[in-house]
Amino acid sequence: MVEEGAPAPVSKPRAKPPVLTADRAIPVAREIGIDLAEGAAQRDAERILPTAELDRLSASGLLAITVPAEYGGADLSTETVVEVFRALAQGDPSVAQIPHSHFVYVNALRHHATASQKEFFFGEVLRGKRFGNAQSEIGTKHVRDIRTTLTTYDGGYRLDGKKGYCTGALFADWIPVLTHLGVDGPLHVAWVERHAPGVTVTDDWDGLGQRTTASGTVELEGVDVRHERITPFHLTFEAPQTYGAFAQVLHAAIDAGIARAALVEAASFVRTKSRPYPDAGVERAADDPLVVHAFGELELQVRGAEALVAEAGRAIDRANAVLTAESAGAASLAVAAARASTTAASVDVASRLFEVSGTRSALAGLNLDRHWRNARTHTLHDPAAWKVQHLGHFAVDGTLPPNHGQI
Template sequence: MATRAANIADIDHALAVAAELSATFAEGAAARDGDRVLPHAQVRALKHSGLLTLSVPVAHGGLAAPASVLAEVFRLLAHGDPSLAQIPHSHYTFLEALRLQGTATQQAFFYEKVMQGALFANAQSERGPYPVDVDATTLVRDGEHYLLEGRKYYCTGALFADWVIVRASVPGRPGDTPTSSTPKALAFVPAGTAGLEVVDDWDGMGQRTTASGTVTLDGVRVPAERVVAFTPIFGAPSVYGARAQLLHAALDVGIATAALAEGVRQVGKARPHFEAGVDTAADDPTVVQLAGELTVTVRGAQALLAEAGRAVDAAATDLDSERAAAASVAVGVAKVAAARASLEASSALFELGGTRSASGAANLSRYWRDARTHTLHDATRWKLQHIGRYTLSGTKPPRHGQL
């Protein structure tokens, strides 16, 4: 990095910066989505803003911001542009993995990169034929280095990243077929490394500018000091997965709050229904009813997000299996509510705005497309299973990266 990221003085400053960026990101968001113009300038602004340093420990120059603060930052950014908000999600998640499993030397090295404005992005997801908990991508020891081989998909933000973080299986012997029990590690690979290719082939109907393309890894050499164990994170009580899911929920709540605000703007442009006998759409009792119902849904999701953030913070402060489970369940509840709110608000805005809101030029469908695309990331039906079992029998949810 040529210059260091801007300094974030405290939590209030962080939220103010996020709100300012949110407003900036909202400008042109519809056009970027419509034409799939990747937000290079906006990502540069994010890197420079200092927000990427929030979870860096105080000893290394950051604020060690709690999860609840990160969640509100994400909600604000998603309110402006959900695609842009999705890009740094893995950045914060991998910083948490580094905090939990990195050596002191690794932490010092990578925290300094982040303080200089570096963005981490993910290369985690794969396609069949294996179940989703199996990584066919392998990391095999080769002297002082590892060799990384494989292909990853949905690698959000990888085109913008300074470091691509690859999750891979570490087989006991070269040639072993990875299984769900094969240990996994994270390989920190700088952009431009030989054998690393990022392909801009993301064609999702929503979140069109996240650059969630394909990453191919062909004999990538990774120094041992840039490999961080991943599997041990889940060997003991942890809020690693809950933190990651909290930020996903925050993104959905941000879509919901933005869609509600857009719906209100559309009411101001709409004509009242003739049967209402009123002069403005805002006085139509059916519109009033819809706005009231929608406000309850969206504000409820916001409140549950805040509650889940507090639960994650409390568990992180005094961690044991009971608090970790309670935090995971709280996040699960927030995630379900956020998914419902984002889908409902992004659909109902058309009822609030009437026929003119369906104009292709306005591109208001992006709210629903973003919500529907992002809520597919992690099935809420499984959240409901874990919530129900916890409620009925006190069964703790499993430990993995989705909880």
């Protein structure tokens, strides 16, 4: 565990990263994903936090690919961002999940920050700075219940509260905190520096999967916040929006990456380590017709999930081009289909990995169960059954999904 006052992950000084074009972002992500895969099993088994890996992400320029062009960024499409996340998650889904909130809050700035706030924070991102998150609260009755508050204090604001599931906060330069402005006032985002006085980040995440995301606790006690470091959040869902769909499709991309990684590792194991079943009458397990058929089913499931994720990214881009209730609803439905599909694919493939690979694949030292643990943990962000419900309502009577951030 890493607590304030104890040795924390130390990042190297960061040079300004390059601005990646569309034809460079995906190859860079795939290259990093391949390298991430080499150490993923060890990092998971020994819970080694990916400090160096995140520094490489910052240096690569990938974390700045959605900064608007008018502020010096590449302003790449959602379709491209989705493939970047999928490629990183295929390498290590814990590393891919850490910048999820970074991208979500870069997106939030686009819609509800002032020009000067955009100038400052987009500039920070272009310099390689990372955003974390302090959004959810443990112990509340509803996922949207927020107790954290900003209150006026000596001409400024004082921020107090406690947050859980704060993925990325431990490694962040800035932590966006979801809070009320005043007691029971409208929701805003308070942007606080990771090492500001009164900010305590505790690495107390002990999930069975996604072990190295450091999705722990952030405590805020009398943190001074300047007016220019506060952006509105309550306006997000008052009109048609793709903010929620964008956040959701990145989750789907992570699950698709997990599914593909599990399938790739299962195939490698069967080719090199599995013994054929005697009744198959073959020399290699990889030639067993039942094994081949199972791999065909898994490949079909993963390809379908990947296709739905890509289409969801394109649907968001289409909605952003002409944003209406109908186009935003269509994007949300596309994302719902992707999330339902990737949830099933990641959990199923990571489980059937053992079915096709045989007894030896269950040895703890191989850590092949990390794929299932990662899938089962990450897919709990939102119930897939509700995605199917919204798709069903649309199929039956054309009802668009609700205009909130969970779909």
